[in-house]
Amino acid sequence: MSANLRHIVVAGPSGSGKSSVGRALADHFGLPFIDGDDLHPAANIAKMSAGTALDDADRMPWLDIVASTLAAASEGLVVACSALARRYRDQILRGCPDAMFIELRVPAAELERRMLARSHFMPPALLRSQLEAWEPLGEDEPGASVAADQPIADVVAEAVAALED
Template sequence: MTAPAEPPRFVVMGPSGAGKSVVGAALAERLAERFPGLRFVDADDLHPASNVEKMRAGIALDDHDRMPWLALVGGELAAGADGRVVACSALKRSYRDAIRAACPDAVFVELVVPAGELGDRVVRRPGHFMPASLVASQLGALEPLDGDERGIRIENTGPVDGVVTRVIAALDAGW
């Protein structure tokens, strides 16, 4: 990718089980070769305890729960002089708008995974607070990136390294 004037600020997005954390961390690691100091942040770590407890209990978050968290996500994305890659569901346009309000130069990388595979992935994920029962609510809320949003849609199939290579190739091509 052509080096931007400012460090990159990417949000790797999608429903639970899409691979945001794994792909986001690998993308940050690869991009750190071009942008030393670039950091990966998992937005799950920014949830207040009340949100985590709701999800752990199998209760889907509503917009009242999400908006303060999304403001934190946007602030974290904008923070630091070296850039960020943040893994965040960012399911709805309004959620992405909330992130963009704090970080206008955010670029979104939407990971696309077949619906049936998402639940399987979540079930196999040990120790995470998000139960597979909430995947359907996330898919119901999902609004794919619109054509006027800065970002790309990438299938998250195959080895992680290959997915990251496709992400970087799309970004290099100017998406």
């Protein structure tokens, strides 16, 4: 694994599999994993739990923490972080210029099914706002987009292939 593949952000809307895929990808590469959920300021968790979507002012301090956590991980790190919009990904890149994004693509109906089936602070009703905020990864952005409505092992295999391409 080359040095510039060591700072990986697994991105996508709530329920897309960031935590599940991120952990498995980290295991594959022998890297640590951090869930971006655990890096949110407490006020953000409280806001989402109460059913209100985050706005840019809420997300910016969190994205700075994600970026600085990545940049400080000299041996590499996989972080699960929605990074829904390009400006959010740009902000991560400002703090961690060699970050690579693995975007997880899942149809909305499957996202809803997964969110309804789990117990999590993120209410399923916020899915619509997640999808409205989501700007697909551009071809000129670092990383790759992977179909994530398939078994996790297959998602990870595609992500590994894309990162090593």
